[in-house]
Amino acid sequence: MSENILTTEGLGKKFGQRWAVKDVNLEVKKGEVFGFLGPNGAGKSTTIRMVLTLLAPTSGTIKIFDNEVRRDRASVLSRVCGIVEKPDFYLYLSAYKNLEVLGSLTRKVTRAEILDALEIVGLQTRAKDKVKTFSHGMKQRLGIAQAILTKPDLVIMDEPTSGLDPQGMKEVRDLVLRLSRESGTTIFLSSHLLTEVQAVATRMAVLNHGELIAQGKVTDLLNGDSSYYSISASPQERAVEILREQPWIEVVSVANEVDIQVDASRVSEVNRLLVTNGIEVSSLAAKRTLEDYFLKITEGASEL
Template sequence: MEFNVEINHLSKTIGKKKIIKDLSLNIKKGEVFGLLGPNGAGKTTTIRMIVGLIGITTGSVKICGHDVQTNHKEALENVGAIVENPEMYPFLSGLENLKYFSRMDSNSSTEKINELIEFVNLKSKINDKVKTYSLGMRQRLGIAQSLLNNPKVLILDEPTNGLDPAGIKELRQYVQTLAHEKGVTVIVSSHLLSEIELMCDRVAIIKEGELIATENLKEKNEDKLKHYQIRVSPSDKAQELLFKEYQLTSEFIEGLLEFQLPVSNLDIPEIVRLFVENNLAIYSIEPKENSLEDRFMNLTMK
């Protein structure tokens, strides 16, 4: 398996405060990887160490096999990044901005610029001044600018800030195309957990500088519990029957009876039959997804 980013026992101490504590992560080629955590968890500090903006106290970061500390130039040649809102020259056109930034990389070409303009769907506006661009258009131009050097790793720190739903959806599509079709490793830090759940393949959750969980969002775990909500009357009798017949504990939440079943042993038809045989009225029954936001809150609020 090919890892484009290898983080090993990474730590950062500022003064007497340890900001990052023994963080280790391997991020695969062509993967969209989410970096999550409450404010002050250390996400931005971790990103700054990955791209060499601040020093590493102990541990190491390797990008495409190159150590950020000992082979800084070789490592960063493989990286593109957008930190919050991309900075552009507002009185230049989108094309002029891309041409200006392309001078920093000898491998950039007119053909490459045109390809990126097409990719981010800015062809009709590329000759307009950037000051006339919407925030979503600026983000798209920022993605084009960050890809001028053909990076193998793209880092996006809070890329959805200020975007409307259409802009967020567009950004998600670009990110997934880059990763899954072009093989770019994309690291995304964001507070929008619902969007991270749609965008990412895996996530790491950091709290107070420590890695507390990693989760594969695309992998279906056959042994996990599935939540169900049922609207039934009388609900207290339904609760008694669930416990008596199946030893299932349940609770009332906003007028609904909630319980859990193992995915590998779904007994919903039997439960419905049990309720009907005992003269209970069933109005609705449906699965309730345990969202990334729910899991994030459970892990970080402890």
């Protein structure tokens, strides 16, 4: 058995003629908090829905605990807790009753355990209230209470703090960290906020326009050797074509300059490649860290 809890290979989803998610290879390791970072519309929810078998992929495979999810759906998903945009609760039942019902799907849960889970997420005083009276943030916290109670091996959360005020965001982040530290649960969570991923995750993947642009340890990606370069070249269109043909070069964005990711040891090769193809290169400079890139793509300043 590999140490990967979740692996996707070549995962893709096409809606009509458009790939919303394309060739995504994720590796989520046991016990980590994994951040799935991407701006609005990047394809985070689509990916998560495929992982949770709510949506059929157009291409690729998804393995959880080394089992193909679509083949071993029931056994795999019984060990996974998905907290997606609208957590699936029985709106006309109380918070307590919801946890009792959801908790007992996997094992016998006691009253003390349910009350304990509600207390951890700060909902003990609302235990008897119907979930339909809950705010968005309270439902998110109830989702976490469910995860605390059912002790799944993997928790998947789609933007758990979205729509919450700063205090609510902090509470949810603290709960994520607590769940991870106290239960060793592997947590996969999506976010469009770099600061959020930095606050909770040890590793992350960055998604833009449906494609992964980076994956690795958060600290390495943010502080590591910059392998990002900006090129001013003319004619730019032809330069982009040539760069895209190279498997060792990743064209990250095209605006006034062409931004690429390439191994630092091969930068001079990039220059040579362009020049020998008749492209005039007026500048080629190591420029941005992944952080700058991410801020740039979330601001919508660049288009691929």
